[in-house]
Amino acid sequence: MHATRTLLTHLLSHAAARAPQSPAIADDDLALTYGELADAAARIAAHLAEIGVQPGDRVILSMPNSTAFCAAFWGIVSAGAVAVPLNPGTKCAKLAFVLGNCRPAAVLADDVTAQTVRAAMAEAGQSLPVVETGRDAAPGLLDQLIAPQASAPDLKVPAVIDQDLATIIYTSGSTGEPKGVMLSHLNMTSAARSVAQYLGYRSDDHIFCAVPMTFDYGLHQLTMAALTGASVQAEPSFAQPFFALKRMQDCGATVFPLVPTMVPLIAPLADRFDLSGLRLVSSTAAALHAEVIDQLQEMLPQATVFSMYGLTECHRCTYLPPDQLASRKTSVGLAIPNTEMWVVDEAGQRHRHSATGELVIRGSTVMKGYWQNPEATARRLRPGPFPGEQVLYTGDTCRLDEDGYLYFVGRSDDILKIGGEKVAPSEVEAVLVAHPDVREVCVLGEDHPVHGQICVAYVAATVDTDTLSAWCRARLDPHAVPARIVVHADLPRTQNGKIDRAALRAGPVLEPAE
Numbered sequence: 252m253h254a255t256r257t258l259l260t261h262l263l264s265h266a267a268a269r270a271p272q273s274p275a276i277a278d279d280d281l282a283l284t285y286g287e288l289a290d291a292a293a294r295i296a297a298h299l300a301e302i303g304v305q306p307g308d309r310v311i312l313s314m315p316n317s318t319a320f321c322a323a324f325w326g327i328v329s330a331g332a333v334a335v336p337l338n339p340g341t342k343c344a345k346l347a348f349v350l351g352n353c354r355p356a357a358v359l360a361d362d363v364t365a366q367t368v369r370a371a372m373a374e375a376g377q378s379l380p381v382v383e384t385g386r387d388a389a390p391g392l393l394d395q396l397i398a399p400q401a402s403a404p405d406l407k408v409p410a411v412i413d414q415d416l417a418t419i420i421y422t423s424g425s426t427g428e429p430k431g432v433m434l435s436h437l438n439m440t441s442a443a444r445s446v447a448q449y450l451g452y453r454s455d456d457h458i459f460c461a462v463p464m465t466f467d468y469g470l471h472q473l474t475m476a477a478l479t480g481a482s483v484q485a486e487p488s489f490a491q492p493f494f495a496l497k498r499m500q501d502c503g504a505t506v507f508p509l510v511p512t513m514v515p516l517i518a519p520l521a522d523r524f525d526l527s528g529l530r531l532v533s534s535t536a537a538a539l540h541a542e543v544i545d546q547l548q549e550m551l552p553q554a555t556v557f558s559m560y561g562l563t564e565c566h567r568c569t570y571l572p573p574d575q576l577a578s579r580k581t582s583v584g585l586a587i588p589n590t591e592m593w594v595v596d597e598a599g600q601r602h603r604h605s606a607t608g609e610l611v612i613r614g615s616t617v618m619k620g621y622w623q624n625p626e627a628t629a630r631r632l633r634p635g636p637f638p639g640e641q642v643l644y645t646g647d648t649c650r651l652d653e654d655g656y657l658y659f660v661g662r663s664d665d666i667l668k669i670g671g672e673k674v675a676p677s678e679v680e681a682v683l684v685a686h687p688d689v690r691e692v693c694v695l696g697e698d699h700p701v702h703g704q705i706c707v708a709y710v711a712a713t714v715d716t717d718t719l720s721a722w723c724r725a726r727l728d729p730h731a732v733p734a735r736i737v738v739h740a741d742l743p744r745t746q747n748g749k750i751d752r753a754a755l756r757a758g759p760v761l762e763p764a765e
Contacts (some may be wrong), residue, residue, distance in 0.1 A: 257413035258436045259328045262443070262477040263289055273454070274482040276321040276473075277502070283318055283399070285480070288325065290403035294396045295326025295382075297404040299357060302380045306331030306409040308356035309419060311349070313337040313364045315487035316464045319384050321473055322397045323359045324464070328436075331409030332356070334418045335431075336465040338746035339364040345429060346371035349421055353431060353622055355379060359393060362386040413437040419622050420467055420563050431622030432563045441615040442566035443474040445588045449570055450533055450557060452506065454480035459504035461486035461495055461513070463746065467563045468535045472508060481506070489748070492516040493523075500524045506531045507554075510748045514543050515690045521550040533557040535567060540684050541580040548576075558583060560659060564618045564631065565643050568592060569657050581681070582656045590614035594651055595644075602651070607660060610649040613642040648675070667696040667704045674706055674731045682726045688714035691742055693750045694733065705734035709755050711742050 263285075266275070271286030283291060304310060310327045312334050314320050327334040335353055337346065339361060350371055358368050358381045365383040372379060385391035390398075413436045421429040452458075452475050460483050462469040476483045484502045489495050496517065499507065507529055532547060532554045539547075539558040547556050556576060560583035561567035569592070571584030586592045593601050594608035602608050613635055620628035635642040648660040660666075660675045667674040676694035683692040689712040696704040710719065716736040723732045743751040 257440045259417050259439050263325050266477045276318050276483050278317045278485040281318040287399045291322040291397045292325035292329045293403045293406040296330035299330040304332050304356045309333045309335050309353045311335045311355045311358040313339050314361035315339050316485040320464050331411045333416045338465045340746050343371045347374040350375040350377055433619040433622050443478045446567050447475040447479055448588055452479040452481050456481035456505045457503055458483045458506040459499045461489040496524045503528050508533045512748050529554045531555050535559045565612045565616045568612050583659050604651050604653045607650040610645045610647045611642050617643045669704050669730045686722050688712050708733040708736045710738050712738050
């Protein structure tokens, strides 16, 4: 019984049995109840079996947030296969790498992405079945499988245990080839239960999901909704925030998961819409700056704001209790339920509280490893306190205070050494973003023949570099003041909405600010 309760498929089947007529997922074109979603997943799973997909096979899933994405995800795991979500904007070269790396048995995609997939297959020398949505008025096979029908196939439940893989999520690969994070059914259901528990998701919640479902926090909106009986409104993109906010208002959203880069897009528009129904806002992907927290609380005074921290390798691992936002604005919070964390020094020795070091995570959300990459796995997963247990060495430098609250300092690889002095980019970023004319900042290191490294700040701002340099000199130690500040109208983004550091390192890719 224990294994059954920790399978992803049990979340959906239980939701469908408990409340088959309750809304599960909707986009602008199609809405499904939990009963209809379970039936659609069964039809997709049956079709995957017909085309040769076996339990444990990988199946690429690449399409925008949509009812189709949701049904396809549940269909893949219902077949006992491993879902490999990829952003539909993924370039052909990365697609070719993933095809060669995970050797999928099939691809589920929207009609536009399917064209890129076929080009990547040609480049990788593969030929795979592609099940796709249709275009315009012509429905594709995937649309037909998802559309509500009078009956669902009698699906033979595959032999799957909770240690089996449920999904492989490829990291962005900004510092090298993408790595496939392997997550088991137990990883996924443990994360859903822990996060839904402290956020307090309810069966009457309407989750407005604009974070990509190909990103782990977007994907987990589907698992947490199924766990709690909540419904999801799938928003394909936040690139046009006016229309996204209009849909958020119209659907009666109560929960809004976001990434910090969305907040500046919302701020100038929020008062044009009635968002009073939002009771919960959660942020992930990066720590919220104090100014962003203030913005959110001013825009949405009725909403409870949760700031969280995590990695794809363990989903979320900390949350800041809302009653601590005012007093601990720079903290990313406490360990989530059923998770333990500590920091270690450079020799791997465990620090006491109030020390700074590499963050280590222990718990059932910790990944199984990186797909086909034992070297990278060995760097991140190491023996834990009990025989056979592995814990995650995150590569993030953090500080734990006496009360167990975590403060993010920076990626271990990102800590700069300037003239023998260590500089945390996050410290410089916090100073710059506090300037009233700065919207966002990314601080990177650059090699230097004399100082070893120098600090370079890329800012989205409406102020000149001399003013910003003076601002930094008044607030930072001399070695931490950026040697160069580059002002742009906007900073580039990755497909998951994060600042694209690789693009910044590559050179001037943006128009300077006026």
